[in-house]
Each structure stands twice: as structure tokens, then as C-alpha cells.
Amino acid sequence: MTAAMPRADRPDGYLTSAKRVAGWLRPAWLEVDLARVTANVAHIARTVAPARVCAIVKADGYGHGAVQVACAAIEGGASYLGVALAEEGHELRQAGLDVPVLVLSEPPPEAMRMVVEDHLTAAVYTAGGLSALLDAARAERRDSGAGCAPVPVHLKLDSGMHRVGADESTFAELAAAVAGQPELVLEGAFTHLAVADEPGNAYTGEQLRRFDAALAGLEAEGTKPHLLHAANSAGALCHPEARYAMVRPGIAMYGISPGPLVRAHPAVAALQPVLSLKAQVSFAKEVEAGERVSYGLRYELAHRSVVATVPLGYADGVPRRLYEAGGEVLVGGRRCPIAGTVTMDQIMVDCGPGAGVRTGDEVVLIGRQGSEEVTAWEWASRLGTIAYEVTCGLSPRLPRIYV
Numbered sequence: 001m002t003a004a005m006p007r008a009d010r011p012d013g014y015l016t017s018a019k020r021v022a023g024w025l026r027p028a029w030l031e032v033d034l035a036r037v038t039a040n041v042a043h044i045a046r047t048v049a050p051a052r053v054c055a056i057v058k059a060d061g062y063g064h065g066a067v068q069v070a071c072a073a074i075e076g077g078a079s080y081l082g083v084a085l086a087e088e089g090h091e092l093r094q095a096g097l098d099v100p101v102l103v104l105s106e107p108p109p110e111a112m113r114m115v116v117e118d119h120l121t122a123a124v125y126t127a128g129g130l131s132a133l134l135d136a137a138r139a140e141r142r143d144s145g146a147g148c149a150p151v152p153v154h155l156k157l158d159s160g161m162h163r164v165g166a167d168e169s170t171f172a173e174l175a176a177a178v179a180g181q182p183e184l185v186l187e188g189a190f191t192h193l194a195v196a197d198e199p200g201n202a203y204t205g206e207q208l209r210r211f212d213a214a215l216a217g218l219e220a221e222g223t224k225p226h227l228l229h230a231a232n233s234a235g236a237l238c239h240p241e242a243r244y245a246m247v248r249p250g251i252a253m254y255g256i257s258p259g260p261l262v263r264a265h266p267a268v269a270a271l272q273p274v275l276s277l278k279a280q281v282s283f284a285k286e287v288e289a290g291e292r293v294s295y296g297l298r299y300e301l302a303h304r305s306v307v308a309t310v311p312l313g314y315a316d317g318v319p320r321r322l323y324e325a326g327g328e329v330l331v332g333g334r335r336c337p338i339a340g341t342v343t344m345d346q347i348m349v350d351c352g353p354g355a356g357v358r359t360g361d362e363v364v365l366i367g368r369q370g371s372e373e374v375t376a377w378e379w380a381s382r383l384g385t386i387a388y389e390v391t392c393g394l395s396p397r398l399p400r401i402y403v
């Protein structure tokens with residue numbers, strides 16, 4: 001009764017609607033709601049004012065598309081962009097974005113010429129990094145003649161996370177070294193918080209005290225960078241004392257809570273999720289009770305049931321473990337279990353006995369359908385990870401639709 005229907009029988013047959021929606025033949029896609037990025041950034045900007053907002057769009061905008069997200073963030077009030085790599089900054093410049101772009105980790109020496117040519121702002125925390133940047137700034141002056149503006153530098157202090165950053169004495173030495181170079185200007189100084197998503201954890205205060213002490217040290221030597229920043233999303237929204245002159249939200253812009261302990265904070269609860277992962281049923285059939293589904297035959301049907309195939313898999317960022325972890329998708333406004341092992345390009349879904357599910361029906365893997373919702377955090381808690389890893393793991397093979 002609910003075997004796959006010929007496409008011609010469906011006025012809204014999936015080839016037509018997939019083309020209309022995705023501009024692609026493939027009926028599996030990401031929907032990115034850019035108006036929500038703008039609204040989330042506007043909310044963050046209001047919350048942290050007068051601090052500025054540096055919108056973090058590294059890792060292709062946490063899997064949402066860096067250029068599109070950056071434009072939407074600027075519309076919402078962001079006046080700086082942040083990336084992990086010089087190459088990511090280059091991509092923003094190629095797209096014509098001309099706001100300041102901070103490269104959050106010190107670029108390797110070979111990348112410093114790109115930093116200077118693309119007018120990126122490098123994080124610096126080693127003497128070697130500073131000298132490579134200075135060489136690149138001098139080379140640029142030589143090649144393009146006098147009149148180049150000095151190259152901005154943001155020094156990074158390691159205030160206790162111990163990922164990257166200078167210790168307090170190196171920080172002071174680097175500040176003095178920048179001050180002595182006409183090709184460079186010390187525009188900013190920053191640090192990064194390790195536990196800002198744990199509101200009761202006193203270590204955030206301890207990190208800020210170390211940052212303040214290092215800044216006081218610079219000031220005593222007559223150096224005062226004006227653009228100070230420390231806060232990621234959780235810091236910006238939940239720790240007013242971490243805001244300084246600028247904040248660096250990433251995950252919050254995408255409408256996702258930085259962690260379970262801050263989810264109920266009013267400034268976090270106001271965020272709206274931006275990304276949905278959707279597909280259309282590519283094949284549907286009834287399968288007899290006792291039959292088993294997918295590689296390894298691990299899912300056994302207790303009843304005769306409608307099994308739908310959905311054309312996306314682990315090559316698209318649906319983790320193979322999601323089946324064992326109890327993953328569910330939304331079909332016809334209902335939660336249905338993933339039936340058996342996730343394969344590279346397809347998953348099967350148990351839609352239940354007599355379900356009227358047909359080829360072309362919408363399947364929501366992340367996002368809302370009717371009154372049901374699956375969030376990136378739902379996947380993350382099933383899989384023992386964080387929502388950041390879920391959205392960053394969605395593959396570029398998935399077409400992205402901006403709505």
C-alpha cells in the first residue's frame with residue numbers, strides 16, 4: 001500500500017521540488033537561515049554593547065558557509081571577523097568583504113605575506129612569528145612603494161588554557177618589539193577562556209585577572225593596545241566582566257548554546273538555531289516482521305513496517321555511530337528511528353506499520369518539522385560530543401540553501 005510511488009504520480013514529485021529548493025539534483029541539503037544569523041548577532045551586539053562583535057567564521061562558518069554567514073553577521077552589527085587560518089581570511093577577501101579580519105592563531109611564517117597582502121590582522125605570540133610578519137610588512141612596502149598603512153597586530157596571552165599564546169614576560173617583550181617598528185601597529189591584545197561555558201567555575205575570573213595583570217604590565221612600559229578581547233560565546237553572554245572592548249562569538253551566532261550548563265541563561269535561550277539538515281525519501285517499501293536491515297543486519301523489524309531510504313550518510317557527516325546511539329529523524333511530523341547501520345550515502349528509517357510515507361516526502365535530520373525538533377545538541381549528547389563537532393562535521397558534499 002505504501003510502496004514507492006512513481007514520481008509522475010506526485011504533483012510535487014521530488015525531482016521538481018529538489019531542483020526548486022536546492023538548485024541541485026540531489027534531494028539532501030542543508031538549509032541555513034541567514035536572517036537568524038543576523039538576528040542572533042544583533043542580540044549578541046545589544047547584550048555586550050558597547051563592546052564590538054568579532055564574528056567567528058572559521059571552519060567555513062562552523063559548517064554553515066563562511067562568506068554568507070559573515071555578510072549576515074555584518075548586517076547584524078559585527079564589525080570584525082575571526083578565522084583560524086590565513087587561507088580562510090583570504091577566502092573572505094576574495095568574496096569582497098573588506099571589514100577587519102583577525103586570524104586567531106599565529107600564522108606560520110610562510111603565510112605572513114598573505115596576511116599582509118590581504119590586510120588580515122594576525123594573532124602573534126612568538127618572536128619568530130613577529131619577525132616573519134615584520135619581514136612580510138617590509139617586503140610589501142618595498143614592492144608596493146611607500147604609503148602602506150602599518151600592519152595591525154593582536155598579541156595573544158596564554159592566561160591559563162595552555163593551547164596557544166605568550167606567557168606574561170614574552171607578551172611584554174613582544175609588545176615592546178612591536179612598538180619599535182614603524183611597519184607594525186599594536187592594535188589589540190587578547191586571551192582565550194577555557195571554561196566560560198561553566199558559569200560557576202572560578203577559573204574564568206582567574207584567567208581574566210592574569211590578563212589584566214599582563215595588560216597592566218604593558219601599560220607600565222607605556223604600551224596600551226586599545227582593542228582588548230577575551231570572550232568566546234559563553235564569555236560574551238554569561239560573563240559581563242569578560243567583554244572588554246570586543247567579544248568573539250562563534251557558536252552563539254549559529255543559534256547554538258555553547259554548552260548544557262549555560263543553555264537556560266536568558267541571553268543564550270534567546271538564540272535561534274540557523275541550520276537544518278533535510279532530505280527527501282528516495283525509496284520506500286514495506287518490509288516483513290523479522291526481516292533485518294542494512295549492513296550487518298543489526299536492525300530487526302518487530303512488525304511488518306514501512307522502511308524509508310534517505311539519500312545521505314556518513315560521507316555527508318551523519319556519523320555512523322548515530323544508529324547505535326539511538327538516532328531519530330522526523331518524517332511526517334513524527335520521530336522515527338534510524339533503522340540499521342548508517343551507510344556512506346544512505347540511511348534507512350523505520351517509519352512504522354502502515355505509515356503513509358512515500359518517495360519525495362521531507363525528512364528532517366536536524367531542525368524542526370511540525371511540533372517536533374531535533375537539535376545539533378541532541379546528536380551531540382547521543383554521540384558523546386558537542387554541537388560544534390556536529391555542525392563542523394557536515395560535509396561540503398551537501399548542497400547549502402540560504403533562506
Ligand SMILES: *Cc1c(COP(=O)(O)O)cnc(C)c1O
Nearest residue numbers: 056104192232233248249250251
Ligand atoms: C573558536 C574561537 C572562538 C569562538 O568560540 P565559540 O565558543 O564558538 O564562541 C573565539 N575565540 C577563539 C580564539 C577561538 O578559537
